[in-house]
Amino acid sequence: GPGFDAYAIQEKWQSRWRDADPFRTGGDDDARPRKYVLGMFPYPSGDMHMGHAENYAYVDAVARFWRHRGYNVLNPVGWDSFGLPAENAAIQRGADPREWTYANIAQQRESLGNFGTSYDWSRVLHTSDPEYYRWNQWLFQKLYERGLAYRKESPVNWCPNDQTVLANEQVVDGHCERCGAEVVKKKLTQWYFKITDYADRLLDDLNQLEGSWPQKVIRMQRNWIGRSVGADIDFEIEGRDEKITVFSTRPDTLYGATFMVVAPDSDLAAELAEGSTPEVQARFQTYLEGVQRETDIARQATDRPKTGVFLDRFAVNPINGERLPIWAADYVLADYGHGAVMAVPAHDQRDLDFARAFDLPVRVVVDTTAPITGAIPVIELDENGDPIDPTDGDDASIDDLNPARTGIALTGEGRMINSGSLDGLSKRNAITRIIEQLQSKGAGRASKTYRLRDWLISRQRFWGTPIPMIHTEDGRIVPVPDDQLPLMLPDAQGLDLAPRGTSPLGAATEWVETVDPETGEPALRDADTMDTFVDSSWYFLRFLAPRSADQAFPPREADKWAPVDSYIGGVEHAILHLLYARFITKVLFDMGLIEFTEPFSSLINQGMVLLDGSKMSKSKGNLVEFAASMKDPGADAVRVAIAFAGPVEDDIQWEDVSTTGAQKFLARAWRVASDVTSHPDVIWAEGDAALRRVTHRLLADAPGLVEQTKFNVVLARLMELVNATRKTIDSGAGPADPAVREAAEVTAMVLDLFAPHTAEEMWEILGYKPFVGLVPWRAADPTLLVEDTVTAVVQIDGKVRATLEVSARIDAAELERLARGDARVQRSLGDREVVRAVVRPPKVVSLSTR
Ligand code: ANZ
Numbered sequence: 001g002p003g004f005d006a007y008a009i010q011e012k013w014q015s016r017w018r019d020a021d022p023f024r025t026g027g028d029d030d031a032r033p034r035k036y037v038l039g040m041f042p043y044p045s046g047d048m049h050m051g052h053a054e055n056y057a058y059v060d061a062v063a064r065f066w067r068h069r070g071y072n073v074l075n076p077v078g079w080d081s082f083g084l085p086a087e088n089a090a091i092q093r094g095a096d097p098r099e100w101t102y103a104n105i106a107q108q109r110e111s112l113g114n115f116g117t118s119y120d121w122s123r124v125l126h127t128s129d130p131e132y133y134r135w136n137q138w139l140f141q142k143l144y145e146r147g148l149a150y151r152k153e154s155p156v157n158w159c160p161n162d163q164t165v166l167a168n169e170q171v172v173d174g175h176c177e178r179c180g181a182e183v184v185k186k187k188l189t190q191w192y193f194k195i196t197d198y199a200d201r202l203l204d205d206l207n208q209l210e211g212s213w214p215q216k217v218i219r220m221q222r223n224w225i226g227r228s229v230g231a232d233i234d235f236e237i238e239g240r241d242e243k244i245t246v247f248s249t250r251p252d253t254l255y256g257a258t259f260m261v262v263a264p265d266s267d268l269a270a271e272l273a274e275g276s277t278p279e280v281q282a283r284f285q286t287y288l289e290g291v292q293r294e295t296d297i298a299r300q301a302t303d304r305p306k307t308g309v310f311l312d313r314f315a316v317n318p319i320n321g322e323r324l325p326i327w328a329a330d331y332v333l334a335d336y337g338h339g340a341v342m343a344v345p346a347h348d349q350r351d352l353d354f355a356r357a358f359d360l361p362v363r364v365v366v367d368t369t370a371p372i373t374g375a376i377p378v379i380e381l382d383e384n385g386d387p388i389d390p391t392d393g394d395d396a397s398i399d400d401l402n403p404a405r406t407g408i409a410l411t412g413e414g415r416m417i418n419s420g421s422l423d424g425l426s427k428r429n430a431i432t433r434i435i436e437q438l439q440s441k442g443a444g445r446a447s448k449t450y451r452l453r454d455w456l457i458s459r460q461r462f463w464g465t466p467i468p469m470i471h472t473e474d475g476r477i478v479p480v481p482d483d484q485l486p487l488m489l490p491d492a493q494g495l496d497l498a499p500r501g502t503s504p505l506g507a508a509t510e511w512v513e514t515v516d517p518e519t520g521e522p523a524l525r526d527a528d529t530m531d532t533f534v535d536s537s538w539y540f541l542r543f544l545a546p547r548s549a550d551q552a553f554p555p556r557e558a559d560k561w562a563p564v565d566s567y568i569g570g571v572e573h574a575i576l577h578l579l580y581a582r583f584i585t586k587v588l589f590d591m592g593l594i595e596f597t598e599p600f601s602s603l604i605n606q607g608m609v610l611l612d613g614s615k616m617s618k619s620k621g622n623l624v625e626f627a628a629s630m631k632d633p634g635a636d637a638v639r640v641a642i643a644f645a646g647p648v649e650d651d652i653q654w655e656d657v658s659t660t661g662a663q664k665f666l667a668r669a670w671r672v673a674s675d676v677t678s679h680p681d682v683i684w685a686e687g688d689a690a691l692r693r694v695t696h697r698l699l700a701d702a703p704g705l706v707e708q709t710k711f712n713v714v715l716a717r718l719m720e721l722v723n724a725t726r727k728t729i730d731s732g733a734g735p736a737d738p739a740v741r742e743a744a745e746v747t748a749m750v751l752d753l754f755a756p757h758t759a760e761e762m763w764e765i766l767g768y769k770p771f772v773g774l775v776p777w778r779a780a781d782p783t784l785l786v787e788d789t790v791t792a793v794v795q796i797d798g799k800v801r802a803t804l805e806v807s808a809r810i811d812a813a814e815l816e817r818l819a820r821g822d823a824r825v826q827r828s829l830g831d832r833e834v835v836r837a838v839v840r841p842p843k844v845v846s847l848s849t850r
Helices: 006-022 050-068 084-093 098-115 130-145 196-204 217-223 251-256 266-273 276-293 296-300 349-358 427-441 556-562 575-588 625-644 659-675 689-708 711-731 738-751 756-765 812-821 821-827
Strands: 033-041 073-075 149-159 162-165 184-193 227-237 244-248 259-262 309-316 325-330 340-342 444-450 471-474 477-479 512-514 522-525 566-570 603-606 609-611 789-797 798-808 836-840 844-848
Touching: 006 625, 006 659, 006 756, 050 073, 050 266, 050 566, 050 603, 050 609, 050 625, 050 689, 073 296, 084 098, 098 625, 130 575, 149 251, 149 575, 162 575, 196 217, 196 575, 217 566, 217 575, 227 251, 227 427, 244 251, 244 309, 244 340, 244 603, 244 812, 251 427, 251 711, 259 266, 266 276, 266 325, 266 340, 276 309, 276 325, 276 477, 325 512, 427 575, 427 711, 471 836, 566 798, 625 711, 659 738, 659 756, 659 798, 689 711, 689 738, 689 789, 711 738, 738 756, 738 836, 756 821, 789 812, 812 836
Parallel strands: 033 073, 033 566, 259 325, 566 603, 789 844
Antiparallel strands: 149 162, 149 184, 227 244, 227 309, 227 444, 259 340, 309 325, 471 477, 471 522, 512 522, 789 798, 836 844
């Protein structure tokens, strides 16, 4: 007969799917339970590459799986279509970002169709459509009403190449996440979303996600939020009316404070220097200029020599009235805590390094050699990974450990000494006690500090959502009235998009000029656009009713579908996108619009497709053409090869991906279906039991494996089934055996997860109507799952010495190996040698020593 023609099959089934639209999500009358499966939506920069293919292959496998399991599946797709790459490409080519974007979307959409993905195509959305970004503007105004959107002037991350500000999350090791240019600080007035108000909830709710999100992502989010618990302590400053507040995680060590350090680039440092001698001022200025050229990363490195200037000013320790010299030093950061620290060199390594460099006093206030009952000792490791025991040596006393001499700060647990009324207390009790004392003096309070900063959302670029605010002549800032929304982007024609640090919209005179909605006086629109991470922070809700003209999303649909059951995408979004989406979800919850607080119930991060060890992306120029691969080897072979390449979360080396192997497997599966000669009305029970067992074990195991995203294992088991079926056709009961038909049908159904075109074709060959994609999962027959075992006896010189439970299908070699390895057999053999073995599988092994 004719051979397996993968491309013809692919074309045929894609056209049938287009006509019948079988995977559209069921509506209100659909009684099936619901599943919301979502892949992180693509950015339309050029055509797709194999990294995209991997993501869509997994998303489609999960969506198809739940349909087979009887669910009404929502699996939508859309485009994250605002953003810098479109604008930069447009500038380079002198084109319109809009045209570039929508041309790419059209190309990607065709590629996705060619890949055979089972999306609900009726729900496609683009974030650059006014019907979408109108709701970004709504969201912005809602946050503004709630005090969660505000403007402030502060030093921001500035990319000198892209000429725009960046969020902290977009700065990677001091460089622009997109273009790699070194990021500098610039003082600007910008819009922020107050994500820090949600820091505790963003942190605490991660507990709900344990087990359903990758541990690594949870850990990265925890570190990013970075909650530290401690106290704020206020210090009087000589010659200054206001106190200086410092944040400390170790208020228990307050008696050990011997100096104070302020961040040189803080307003506070400048003010303290200004109030000092001209000499200090000059030295401070020189120091500051050097500091401003450093990155935060370099400043926090523990191994670099400590630098700083004495400001010739003094603080007063609120607990004992001691005078503390104030220094400015770059290891203290301006935008963490209060930009100032009380330095406790005996118990903080950075402070100790500084004290030793500038000959400042060191006072021990925790005796780390004193035993603390009930406390779990903190064991620190040295660079060899061996525990450092601060009490090393039998008669170590705290004097032997004097950090001023050893250079090692005593950071471990112990009992308070040299600390007045705190003496003898453990760390925990001392912290509680000192906070009480400070509080009663009005000089301190319990406090928390976070690494997380507010989310800077304004951008000085064109291709984004216009910020829906108006600046009035008398200096007020008011929302664009509702009836003027969407506030649409003007035509890019005639606008100079070249980055120059101010928004190109500002030059669109007609667009920018408006009136104050309250007074009718002339006013100006805000010319900045929103960070595109605003767009993606809530898009999963828009899919529920993407055409809705009067709501961002209907709460009723959200009750039905959200949160997303399975969210699938790259680990590169472990912080930014996921954190923002979690934040906005909590805001929408607080607004009473949704009834859940976490947007993605489970998260699957796929690894990357690598070429020569580096990430595959267009910018790296190492793209394996997606479009070409759809013709040869074809969509199914690409999907199978990727899913078979290894565990989902592992990176894949493209060189190791065997599309030839995948093609051969698909042809074998198809041929098995073609060889079946029995009719669909066969009686399964009459089929070959051994083959049926392989089939039913796959039916029983595959659901668990898919839920654990072990797609490669499912494929390996499918290959095993195809091989077993071939064996029965060729050397067993032949192609008419009902077990062969059963195996071929189950192969088609399970194969649909990975190779839907081949699966549909097999299903049709087997005499069924389309679509195998909608066929309910077959239940495994429990009687075929019991592993049939028998009891084998082991005789030595005619006497039974042991019995073994073995598989009924065991072969002679394996049975002999088990028998000889058995402990009882070895014991009764002692040092006698076996001279003859007679093995009759599965029941008898007879060993002779004579
Ligand atoms: C006194 C002290 C004694 C401290 C001690 C530590 C150990 P994390 O855990 O990272 O939050 N600190 C506070 N603000 C700072 C800033 N802007 N730049 C650099 N360091 C700053 O660290 C909190 C600790 O880091 C605080 O507790 C403070 O030093 C320092 F034995 O206060 B500690």
